[in-house]
Amino acid sequence: MLDLMLPLQCGGCGAPATPWCPECDGTLAVQPDEPHLVTPRLDPGVPVLSLGRYAGPRRKALVAVKEHGRTDLIRPLAHALHDGLEHLLNWGILGCPLTVVPAPTKRSSARKRGGDPVTRIAQLAVARTDVGAGRGPSIAAPGLGVVAALRLKTFTRDSVGLSSADRQRNIAGRVRRIRAVDGPVLLVDDIVTTGATAAESVHVLQTGGAHVVAVLALANA
Known part of the structure; x- marks a missing residue:
């Protein structure tokens, strides 16, 4: 009846x-040489x-996840992030x-979306769950965790449609650290456009004493 x-x-x-067909799932499959290094502006x-x-x-x-509340798509995106993290750990680019x-x-x-989807994707990707089932061993290991340490200040505009210069002005000084983190940090984002x-996030984390080793995005534009 619901269907x-x-x-x-x-x-x-x-x-x-x-919710997510095999053909589309194949487009998210992380290839042996991925993730790739990109150069934002x-x-x-x-x-x-x-x-x-x-x-x-x-x-x-x-x-669909960010704008239409399709929380059922968080899992396939987390699968991709899990595999990307696993590659970086296996290559020695990241460590615990x-x-x-x-x-x-x-x-x-976050309230409108029923929670922050990027945080949920990251948590699922590193959790001791079945994320890695059928896709290789789980990457869950002591010393690997997720901390939602950053938040955008009130009145920050949506960056969609803004130019590179406008994006930079819009975000400058708008990222706030709400939790302390130290040691090696990987910043995870859904989309990297201008960078x-x-x-700004890397700057705020570094100012707070964290050692940011890399940024990993689900997509780049």
Whole structure:
């Protein structure tokens, strides 16, 4: 009855009767040489890595999660982040102990979305759950955890449609550290565009005494 009232559709291609079809799931698969190093226009001073271009089913899934409340798509995105983290750990680019810090969001936006999706994706990716089932061993290890340490201040504008310079002005001084973190830190974001949010977040974390080793994004535009 619920399916008749609210038909279930794939968040990537609109295929019926499934939240996320196998074809779209394949577009999120992390290849052996991924994540790739990218160069945003604003350099945060640390390596920036991305799991893929902000296009196709990846883009549609991220938009659906953030703008349309499709929390059922958090798990496939967490699968991709899990695999990307696993690669970076296996390559020796990252090591433990390591604190994963989600990029900041506004408190009002998080309330509208039923919680911060980037934080939920990060938590699921590193949790001792079935995220890695069928995709290799779990990366969960002592010293690996998630801390929601950053938040955007009130009145920060949505960055969609802003130019690179406007994004930088919009975010400057707007990232606030709400929890202390120290030691090695990986900043995780959903999308890296100009790099303004990543640069400001890295600066705030470093000012607070953290050693930010890299930024990892689910997508880059």
